[in-house]
Amino acid sequence: MCAFPEELPFARLAWTGSRILNRIMRLQAIALGINLGAHAIRTPIVLARLRPHFEVLPFKYVRSEEDVLRISAGGTDAFAALVGPVLRNA
Secondary structure (H helix, E strand, C coil), rough: CCHHHHHHHHHHHHHCCCCHHHHHHHHHHHHHCCCECCEEEEEECCCCCCCCEEEECCHHHHHCHHHHHHHHCCCCCCHHHHHHHHHHHC
């Protein structure tokens, strides 16, 4: 696996999570209005009279896989049991 150090939590989740877990996390992110990818989380920026533009959430807010799971769960601990890679076969 090759990733920049700041992208490592996203890459680990994408590669160690099951297909169903990845779909659930991405659907939850869509419901929250954000975009979760294998490299970053993108948040919408709405400019006057333009459609939403997505900007990368600064990596200083996402330093671990647990942070990605917490953001995907809307700031709650709904996905907290899935932090360990062994438990990600949702």
